[in-house]
Amino acid sequence: MSAEQLYPVPQDFACNALIDDEQYQQMYQASIDDPEGFWAGQATRLSWMRPFRKVKRTSFDDHNVDINWFVDGHLNVSANCLDRHLAERGDQVAIIWEADEPGESRSITYRELHRDVCRFADVLKRQGVAQGDVVTIYMPMIPEAAVAMLACTRIGAVHSVVFAGFSPEALAGRILDCKSNLVITADEGRRGGRSIPLKVNVDEALTNPEIKSVERVIVVRRTGADIRWHEHRDRDYTVLMEQADDFCPPDPMDSEAPLFILYTSGSTGKPKGIMHTTAGYLLYAALTHQYVFDYQPGEVYWCTADIGWVTGHSYTLYGPLANGATTVMFEGIPNYPDVTRLAQIIDKHKVSILYTAPTAIRSMMALGKAAVEGADGSSLRLLGSVGEPINPEAWHWYYETVGQSRCPIVDTWWQTETGGILITPLPGATALKPGSATRPFFGVQPALVDNLGNVLEGATEGNLVLLDSWPGQSRSIWGDHERFVETYFKTFKGTYFTGDGARRDEDGYYWITGRVDDVLNVSGHRMGTAEVESALVAHRHVAEAAVVGVPHDLKGQGIYVYVTLIEGVEPSEQLRQELRQWVRREIGPIATPDCIQWAPGLPKTRSGKIMRRILRKIAVGEYEGLGDISTLAEPGVVEDLINEHRAMM
Numbered sequence: 276m277s278a279e280q281l282y283p284v285p286q287d288f289a290c291n292a293l294i295d296d297e298q299y300q301q302m303y304q305a306s307i308d309d310p311e312g313f314w315a316g317q318a319t320r321l322s323w324m325r326p327f328r329k330v331k332r333t334s335f336d337d338h339n340v341d342i343n344w345f346v347d348g349h350l351n352v353s354a355n356c357l358d359r360h361l362a363e364r365g366d367q368v369a370i371i372w373e374a375d376e377p378g379e380s381r382s383i384t385y386r387e388l389h390r391d392v393c394r395f396a397d398v399l400k401r402q403g404v405a406q407g408d409v410v411t412i413y414m415p416m417i418p419e420a421a422v423a424m425l426a427c428t429r430i431g432a433v434h435s436v437v438f439a440g441f442s443p444e445a446l447a448g449r450i451l452d453c454k455s456n457l458v459i460t461a462d463e464g465r466r467g468g469r470s471i472p473l474k475v476n477v478d479e480a481l482t483n484p485e486i487k488s489v490e491r492v493i494v495v496r497r498t499g500a501d502i503r504w505h506e507h508r509d510r511d512y513t514v515l516m517e518q519a520d521d522f523c524p525p526d527p528m529d530s531e532a533p534l535f536i537l538y539t540s541g542s543t544g545k546p547k548g549i550m551h552t553t554a555g556y557l558l559y560a561a562l563t564h565q566y567v568f569d570y571q572p573g574e575v576y577w578c579t580a581d582i583g584w585v586t587g588h589s590y591t592l593y594g595p596l597a598n599g600a601t602t603v604m605f606e607g608i609p610n611y612p613d614v615t616r617l618a619q620i621i622d623k624h625k626v627s628i629l630y631t632a633p634t635a636i637r638s639m640m641a642l643g644k645a646a647v648e649g650a651d652g653s654s655l656r657l658l659g660s661v662g663e664p665i666n667p668e669a670w671h672w673y674y675e676t677v678g679q680s681r682c683p684i685v686d687t688w689w690q691t692e693t694g695g696i697l698i699t700p701l702p703g704a705t706a707l708k709p710g711s712a713t714r715p716f717f718g719v720q721p722a723l724v725d726n727l728g729n730v731l732e733g734a735t736e737g738n739l740v741l742l743d744s745w746p747g748q749s750r751s752i753w754g755d756h757e758r759f760v761e762t763y764f765k766t767f768k769g770t771y772f773t774g775d776g777a778r779r780d781e782d783g784y785y786w787i788t789g790r791v792d793d794v795l796n797v798s799g800h801r802m803g804t805a806e807v808e809s810a811l812v813a814h815r816h817v818a819e820a821a822v823v824g825v826p827h828d829l830k831g832q833g834i835y836v837y838v839t840l841i842e843g844v845e846p847s848e849q850l851r852q853e854l855r856q857w858v859r860r861e862i863g864p865i866a867t868p869d870c871i872q873w874a875p876g877l878p879k880t881r882s883g884k885i886m887r888r889i890l891r892k893i894a895v896g897e898y899e900g901l902g903d904i905s906t907l908a909e910p911g912v913v914e915d916l917i918n919e920h921r922a923m924m
């Protein structure tokens with residue numbers, strides 16, 4: 276191990292940590308040697324309404340992918356996150372809400388949250404929502420979003436949260452796919468001092484004539500903006516809550532009852548509805564939240580992720596609440612009203628644990644130490660990172676400037692599909708290496724395979740797969756189990772394929788190198804190249820488009836687009852701007868192309884497959900070493916693209 280890049284567990288951190296290295300080794304081994312015993316032991320951290328009969332019945336066989344945990348058990352997620360805490364910590368704060376504008380915040384105790392969730396669950400029932408119905412939640416980061424999610428779980432409805440930054444078109448596609456009959460939204464959202472017209476977006480999405488399922492839209496008044504009201508369809512959250520009962524019993528749900536759907540991008544086709552189920556997901560979120568963040572009772576914990584992403588589900592909401600933690604929910608963004616916002620919130624609420632994304636870290640780092648100017652920061656004990664590889668420069672800045680060289684950083688690798696963190700340091704156990712997600716969590720068996728699926732041993736690099744199931748794993752793609760099997764279990768048979776590449780060093784530490792498929796990671800947001808391409812070709816002037824990722828200082832990856840216009844349309848700066856706006860409108864601002872290059876033709880194989888390898892190189896100005904281009908249908912297009920790229924730079 277090269278000493279200069281190794282950060283041992285700080286002595287005073289180790290003294291009070293939940294798990295030290297010896298315990299990690301021993302518990303990890305136990306979880307692999309006897310998964311049934313290990314997970315049966317861990318399952319006692321949940322409250323069950325009926326005991327399960329079998330811990331694990333899982334198969335990764337691509338003819339029969341079938342994943343079941345805690346078979347035949349009954350439990351309720353909201354009861355685990357709320358009811359069981361009431362006796363001991365009913366008056367403890369469950370959610371600290373910090374608004375977009377500094378100076379506005381709210382603290383909600385477990386008792387208050389329980390009452391609101393009961394009331395809203397009653398509202399949902401009165402609106403005709405039944406077990407198994409899908410409820411779409413398109414909301415800003417306000418406590419009512421948490422209430423809505425938990426209320427769904429209370430009555431066994433399946434929530435599908437759609438990130439409030441997605442466009443009406445993207446929202447419509449998701450509603451259509453899961454056939455929601457109810458949408459919960461707000462009049463407007465607030466982010467970075469700006470209003471986001473959520474209700475307008477919902478109205479627009481619902482003009483899609485293919486959507487026939489939606490009967491109700493429940494609207495929370497966040498800003499009081501003047502909005503259009505459809506009497507037959509729209510209902511006011513506050514009015515409904517006033518009419519509801521204070522108590523609604525939690526429904527006993529099967530361990531494998533669907534809990535939520537979350538749409539995420541893949542390398543092909545439209546976003547897929549990743550489905551998670553009840554018991555395994557909750558247990559895994561709770562266990563990882565406690566051990567990865569070394570969460571100790573009474574501490575204030577803050578994950579900055581929006582509830583529109585899986586990180587917001589598992590680590591803003593479900594994990595922390597299942598553990599009876601105090602969790603911060605922040606409506607805004609790190610640089611509003613200025614770059615000190617995160618540091619100010621940390622001081623204001625005495626945050627002990629901060630979990631954020633490299634893109635936020637890099638945007639603060641760009642201004643040197645300004646992000647912590649005037650801040651104290653002494654409440655912090657631990658830092659976390661998620662969503663994309665953290666470059667060592669950002670790691671060091673985070674460690675030194677935010678963590679004051681005192682707080683360990685947990686670089687947590689996982690995915691929407693994995694439900695919770697899979698590869699991560701445990702802060703009291705693991706010596707850190709900047710940029711490495713280090714070692715597997717309990718029960719997780721990563722492996723690296725070559726392109727033929729051969730498992731590679733020792734220090735090496737390859738495709739990252741998982742050899743066996745863990746409780747938090749997604750069970751299926753909503754309505755399309757075939758696609759689930761095809762996407763994750765067919766590439767390397769008998770294993771779950773993550774789509775990521777990784778390196779394992781001589782200490783057995785994992786270093787995630789990024790996606791090996793056609794998925795981009797822009798500011799920690801996953802986006803399929805195919806998705807952006809299909810948005811582009813929907814424009815009347817575009818004949819063809821190819822999208823590749825390029826390195827980007829702040830976003831990690833930027834979106835580089837090659838566009839072939841239809842015959843007779845002239846390229847222009849105006850058209851370029853129009854296409855950028857078009858993609859924003861089709862998908863959302865996060866998908867805005869960083870660069871659009873006109874391409875009279877695209878490099879394709881004779882069978883018509885676009886050779887992205889070549890496009891990726893040209894986009895970064897690497898004109899040499901394009902590899903074998905003799906198999907191209909028209910090798911001449913490469914030279915044209917290089918010339919065009921040169922002219923743009």
Ligand code: PRX
Binds near residue numbers: 789
């Ligand atoms: O490529 C990996 C990257 O993000 C992908 C998962 O994206 P998503 O499903 O949106 O979930 C993001 C939050 C869990 C992974 O396939 N990724 C996530 N965390 C890390 C990471 N890459 C490197 N290091 C990480 N810590």
